[in-house]
Amino acid sequence: MYQFEYHRPKSLDEVTALLARCENPKILAGGMTLLATMKQRLAAPSDLIDLQDIAGMTGISVDAKNVAIGAMTPHHDVATSRDVAGAIPALAFLAGRIGDPLVRHRGTIGGSIANNDPSADYPSACLALGATIVTNVREIAADDYFRGMFETALKENEIITRIIFPIPQRAAYQKFPNPASRYAMVGVFVVKGANGVRVAVTGAGPGVFRMTAMEAALAKNFTSAALEGIAAPAEEMLQDMHASSEYRAALIGVMAKRAVAAMLA
Amino acid sequence: MSSAIIKPNGIGAAAPRKEDYRFITGNGHYTDDINRPGQAYASFVRSPHAHATIDAIDFTDALAAPGVLAVLTGKDVAADGLGGLICGWLVHSKDGSPMKTGAHPILALSHVRYVGDHVAVVIAETAAQAKDAAELVNVSYGELPSVTAVAEARNPAAPQVHPEAPRNTCFEWELGDKAATEAAFKTAARIISLDIANNRLIPNAMEPRAAIGEYDKGTGIYTLHTTSQNPHVARLVLSAFVGVAPENKLRVIAPDVGGGFGSKIFIYSEETVCVWASKKAGRPVKWVADRSESFVSDAHGRDHQTHAELALDANGKMLALRVKTIANLGAYLQLFSASVPTYLYATLLSGQYDLPAIYCEVDGVLTHTAPVDAYRGAGRPEATYVVERLVETAAREIGMDPAEFRRRNFIRKFPHQTPVIMAYDVGDYEASLNEACRLIDYANFPVRKREAEARGMRRGIGFSAYIEACGIAPSAAVGSLGAGVGLWESAEVRVNPTGSVEVLTGAHSHGQGHETTFAQLVSDRLGIPIENVEIVHGDTDKVQFGMGTYGSRSGAVGMSAIQLALDKIITKARKIAAHVLEAGEGDIVFEDGRFTVAGTDRGMAFAELALQAYMGHKFPTSEIEPGLKETSFYDPTNFTFPAGCHIAEVEIDPGTGTVRVVKFVAVDDFGNIINPMIVEGQVHGGVAQGIGQALLENAVYDPQTGQLLSGSFMDYCMPRADDLPSFDVGVTVTPAPSNPLGVKGCGEAGAIGSPPAIINAITDALGIRDIAMPVTPERAWRAANGL
Numbered sequence A: 001m002y003q004f005e006y007h008r009p010k011s012l013d014e015v016t017a018l019l020a021r022c023e024n025p026k027i028l029a030g031g032m033t034l035l036a037t038m039k040q041r042l043a044a045p046s047d048l049i050d051l052q053d054i055a056g057m058t059g060i061s062v063d064a065k066n067v068a069i070g071a072m073t074p075h076h077d078v079a080t081s082r083d084v085a086g087a088i089p090a091l092a093f094l095a096g097r098i099g100d101p102l103v104r105h106r107g108t109i110g111g112s113i114a115n116n117d118p119s120a121d122y123p124s125a126c127l128a129l130g131a132t133i134v135t136n137v138r139e140i141a142a143d144d145y146f147r148g149m150f151e152t153a154l155k156e157n158e159i160i161t162r163i164i165f166p167i168p169q170r171a172a173y174q175k176f177p178n179p180a181s182r183y184a185m186v187g188v189f190v191v192k193g194a195n196g197v198r199v200a201v202t203g204a205g206p207g208v209f210r211m212t213a214m215e216a217a218l219a220k221n222f223t224s225a226a227l228e229g230i231a232a233p234a235e236e237m238l239q240d241m242h243a244s245s246e247y248r249a250a251l252i253g254v255m256a257k258r259a260v261a262a263m264l265a
Numbered sequence B: 001m002s003s004a005i006i007k008p009n010g011i012g013a014a015a016p017r018k019e020d021y022r023f024i025t026g027n028g029h030y031t032d033d034i035n036r037p038g039q040a041y042a043s044f045v046r047s048p049h050a051h052a053t054i055d056a057i058d059f060t061d062a063l064a065a066p067g068v069l070a071v072l073t074g075k076d077v078a079a080d081g082l083g084g085l086i087c088g089w090l091v092h093s094k095d096g097s098p099m100k101t102g103a104h105p106i107l108a109l110s111h112v113r114y115v116g117d118h119v120a121v122v123i124a125e126t127a128a129q130a131k132d133a134a135e136l137v138n139v140s141y142g143e144l145p146s147v148t149a150v151a152e153a154r155n156p157a158a159p160q161v162h163p164e165a166p167r168n169t170c171f172e173w174e175l176g177d178k179a180a181t182e183a184a185f186k187t188a189a190r191i192i193s194l195d196i197a198n199n200r201l202i203p204n205a206m207e208p209r210a211a212i213g214e215y216d217k218g219t220g221i222y223t224l225h226t227t228s229q230n231p232h233v234a235r236l237v238l239s240a241f242v243g244v245a246p247e248n249k250l251r252v253i254a255p256d257v258g259g260g261f262g263s264k265i266f267i268y269s270e271e272t273v274c275v276w277a278s279k280k281a282g283r284p285v286k287w288v289a290d291r292s293e294s295f296v297s298d299a300h301g302r303d304h305q306t307h308a309e310l311a312l313d314a315n316g317k318m319l320a321l322r323v324k325t326i327a328n329l330g331a332y333l334q335l336f337s338a339s340v341p342t343y344l345y346a347t348l349l350s351g352q353y354d355l356p357a358i359y360c361e362v363d364g365v366l367t368h369t370a371p372v373d374a375y376r377g378a379g380r381p382e383a384t385y386v387v388e389r390l391v392e393t394a395a396r397e398i399g400m401d402p403a404e405f406r407r408r409n410f411i412r413k414f415p416h417q418t419p420v421i422m423a424y425d426v427g428d429y430e431a432s433l434n435e436a437c438r439l440i441d442y443a444n445f446p447v448r449k450r451e452a453e454a455r456g457m458r459r460g461i462g463f464s465a466y467i468e469a470c471g472i473a474p475s476a477a478v479g480s481l482g483a484g485v486g487l488w489e490s491a492e493v494r495v496n497p498t499g500s501v502e503v504l505t506g507a508h509s510h511g512q513g514h515e516t517t518f519a520q521l522v523s524d525r526l527g528i529p530i531e532n533v534e535i536v537h538g539d540t541d542k543v544q545f546g547m548g549t550y551g552s553r554s555g556a557v558g559m560s561a562i563q564l565a566l567d568k569i570i571t572k573a574r575k576i577a578a579h580v581l582e583a584g585e586g587d588i589v590f591e592d593g594r595f596t597v598a599g600t601d602r603g604m605a606f607a608e609l610a611l612q613a614y615m616g617h618k619f620p621t622s623e624i625e626p627g628l629k630e631t632s633f634y635d636p637t638n639f640t641f642p643a644g645c646h647i648a649e650v651e652i653d654p655g656t657g658t659v660r661v662v663k664f665v666a667v668d669d670f671g672n673i674i675n676p677m678i679v680e681g682q683v684h685g686g687v688a689q690g691i692g693q694a695l696l697e698n699a700v701y702d703p704q705t706g707q708l709l710s711g712s713f714m715d716y717c718m719p720r721a722d723d724l725p726s727f728d729v730g731v732t733v734t735p736a737p738s739n740p741l742g743v744k745g746c747g748e749a750g751a752i753g754s755p756p757a758i759i760n761a762i763t764d765a766l767g768i769r770d771i772a773m774p775v776t777p778e779r780a781w782r783a784a785n786g787l
Ligand SMILES: Cc1cc2nc3c(=O)[nH]c(=O)nc-3n(C[C@H](O)[C@H](O)[C@H](O)COP(=O)(O)OP(=O)(O)OC[C@H]3O[C@@H](n4cnc5c(N)ncnc54)[C@H](O)[C@@H]3O)c2cc1C
Pocket: A026, A027, A028, A029, A030, A031, A032, A033, A034, A035, A036, A071, A072, A075, A097, A098, A099, A100, A103, A106, A107, A108, A109, A110, A111, A112, A114, A115, A119, A120, A121, A122, A158, A159, A160, A161, A181, A182, A183, A184
C-alpha cells in the first residue's frame, strides 16, 4: 500500500469539497475491493474519503411500491432485513450469497454498484428489477447505468446515495459461484412484474446483460420448459482458467430454468 | 500397549492440546510477532519474467529513497563468496551419471528463471519504505522464451533452463527389475493402462514464510528467527554450504510456526539474505512474505505426468506394474526436490498388493516455474494416485467388484519385501477395507444410487487402499540412496529438582500438537502430571541437534528418542532410589510415579527422587553422577508403513457439473495411537487437502508467458468447510515393530489416500474411464454430457 491521507467527513457537501480539493481522491465505502487493490499496489489514491459517517446513506426503507437501500448499507443488512425478505425475497437471498460473513458485514451495495465487477451479484438485481440508481446529482435508470466491465454511467466524483428497487410480483436469483472466489461464475436474476418479464445475467459476460430471447419466451409461457433451446451466444461470454465461454453459456440456461422453477414452486 | 489401561493424559488419552490456549487467545509467538531492537525491513525485487537475462540493475533512485539503508544484488552475494542453495539428495540416472542442474544463486546473477525469482533486495527503515524503494530498482531484462510444461520442456527446440542440463533433463532414473517386468507383461491375460496427471499444488500454509536475521558485533554470532520445520538443518545448510556463518556462530530459532506442509523444510533465498544482510546493514533485518509472494516463491508440490500399466492373469491376480513418470522439478532444485519424485515415490508403487514385478522410470525435468519439492505426502500421494486409479480401473474392466479385486491381491504375509526397496513389516489391509465398507454401508450403495438418480443426481463410489512410508528414516538406508544427511532424531530429558521435566526435541511442531503428545508420553512413563512437562523445540541453542518434522516422522522417530531417553532416566533414578530407600536395585519398583521397595510400603514419589538426585546426599556420587538428565539419538530400524482404506461417495449435478462429496470414510492403521483426538484432526486436515487436490486446487502457469495465473485465492481454490462432508474416521491397529512405541505416523495419510477415492467415485458416477484433477465443475459437466 502506498501512503495516502484519510478523511472521514460528516456530510455530502464536505465530501464534494474534498473531492474537488484533493489531487487523486477515492471514495471509500466498505473497502472490500478498494483496499485489496491498494494493498496489491494497483491503486494509489492520494486521499481516501470514507463515507461511513454520512447521515442518511445507510439503511433500508420499504413502501408499497419500492425498496430503497442506502448506498452504504452492508450486504448483511440486506440479507437479514425482514422488510426486504417480505418485499423482494430474491434480493435478500442474493445479498446473503455475496462473499463470506466478513465481506457481507463490510461490503456495501453502493460500492458494489459503483465498482460494477462483471462477476458481482447486485448488478443483475438492479438490471432485472429496473432499479434506479440515485446519486448526489441525479437519478439513473439501471438500463442506462451499467456500461460493461467495471464501466458505469457515473461521472468523475459522482456519489451513489441510494438504490431504489420497484417491488415485482415475483423474482428469483440463481447463482453458480466460482469455486475459488465465490463471485458469480454465472448469476441469473429473473423478474415478473409490471414491466413484464426481465432476465438479467451476471458473471458470464463482460458486464451484466439482459437475455431478451428468454424474456420474450417467458412472457408467452412462464415455465422453465419455455427456455428450452434458448442459448446465450457463447462467443460473447467470458473465458478464463475456471470456465470456458461455452460452459458459461450453458450455465445461463440451467440457472435461468432453475430460477423460473423456483418462482413457480 | 493398546490393551493397557489409559491413564488420564497418558498414552491413548484424548488429552486436550496444551498449545491451543495460546494459539486461540492470540498469544502465540510467530516470527512476525517478534521484533528486534533497531530492526530494519527487507523487500525483494522479483522477476516479472519467466526467463530473461539481467542486463543491468540501476538502483540509484532506490538508494536515494526515504529510509533506504542498502540495496544488494547477486554481485554483492558473489563478492562475499557465498555459495548457492543446495539440493540435499543426489539422484543418478540409469546410465550412472549424476543428476544435472545449474547453480541456485541466492540472488540471481545473469538470468532469472521463473516469475518471482529473486533479483535484488532493498533494506529500509520500514516495510513500506522497503517496498516503495524496491519498485524504484530499475532492472533491464532481456526477455527470453520460457517453458513451463513438462510435455514441451524436453523438446530439443524448447528454451533451456540451465545450460548444464541439456533438454532440460535433470535425471532419467529407474527403479525395479525391467526384465522381470517385461517378462511378466508377456504372460499377461489382461493389461490395463492409464495416462494420469498429478496436478501441481501450492502449499499455502496459513502463516506465510518470515525471517529476522541479526548480527551481534561483539560476539560475531548471527541469530536467525525463521519459519522453519527443521532449524538445525537450516543452520547446517547455511553454514556448511552457503557459508553465511560458521555453525558455532549461527543460532537458528523457529518459534511458533503456522503450518508448513513441507514448504518450510527448505532453505530459501529470503532467510539467507536476512542473515547475510544483517551484518552488511548493521541492523537486524526482517522479512515477512505477503500472500502474493508466497504463491510465486514457496516451493510447489506434485506436478507429474504418468503412463502406467498393470498386468493381470486370467484370475485377476496382479502380475506386474510398469510406470513411466515425468516430474516437473521447476527452475531450481530445492532441498529434497530430487528425492520426492524418485525414492519417495517409486518405492511405494507396490501399494498394498502382492506384486511380483515392478519397473518404474522417472524423468526429472526442469522448467521455468517455481521449484517443486515435498508437499504433504511428498511422492506417496503421487504413487497412491497411480496405483489406486489403476487398480480401480482394472477391477471395473475385468468386471470384478473393486473391494473383491483388492482382497484378491492384498499382501497377507509379513514381513513382505516389495520389488521396489521397501520391506513392509506389518499390516492388515483386509481389516481396514472391511471396516471402511462397514462404515460406509457398502452393501446398500445401489439403493443410495437409485435414490440419487430419482433426484436427477449421478452418484458414485470410489475406493483407495493406500500405503505410505513414514518415520523417515534409517540413516544408512537413506544414505545408500543418495541422502546427504542421516534421518535419526535426538531427545534430551531434563528432570528438574522439583520433579518437573523439560524435554528438548529435535522435532519441530508447526501444528502437529507435539507439546501435547510428547508430554503425554512423559506423563505416562514418569507418572507425573502433564502440566509438569514442558516440550522445548525449535532453537539450535537449546536443542543439541535435530532433523526436524516432515514425512510423519516425529512420532515414530522423535518420540522414540524421547522414549529411550526416558528409559535412561528411569534406569538412573532406580539406582538412586535403591540407595535412598536402602534396598537392592532389583527390589525397586517404579509404578504410577512412585519408586517403592517391592513388598513394603517404603517408597518415594518421582519428585522426591528428583530432589535427591540433585542433592547427592544419599548416594555415592563417585559411582552415580548427581543430577537427572539424559540424552538419546534414535535411528529407526525401518520405515513405518501406515496403511488404510478410504471410500468416497459423490453426487454430481449433470446440469452444472457440481461435484459434492456426500460421504467420506477413512479407516487408517497408524499402529499405536498416542492421542486419538489429535490423530483424527490430522486425518481431517489431510483428507481436506486431498479433496482440495482432487476437486479444487490447481497451480496454473500461462504456457506462453510463464506467468502464474493462479496467483491469489481469487483463482487458487483452497478447500473450505462447506466444500467438505463430515468425515467418518475409523482405525485398525497393527503396532509397528520397528520402534519402541509401535507408532507409525498419521500426518500425511489423509492427503495420500483421499484423491484417488474421490476420482474413483467420480468416474464411477459418470461411467467414464478417467477425468483430470482437479475435477472442476466444467470438467465434470463435460464428462457428464459427453462433451
Ligand atoms: C473475498 C471477497 C469476496 C467477494 N465476493 C463477492 C461476491 O460473491 N459477489 C459480489 O457481488 N461481490 C463480492 N465481493 C465484493 C463485495 O461484495 C463489495 O461489494 C465490493 O467489494 C464493493 O463494495 P465496498 O463497499 O467494499 O466498496 P469499496 O471497496 O470501498 O469501493 C469500491 C469502489 O467503489 C467506489 N465507491 C464506493 N462507494 C461509492 C459510492 N457510494 N458512490 C460512488 N462510488 C463509490 C470506490 O471509490 C471504489 O472505487 C467480494 C469481495 C471480497 C473481498
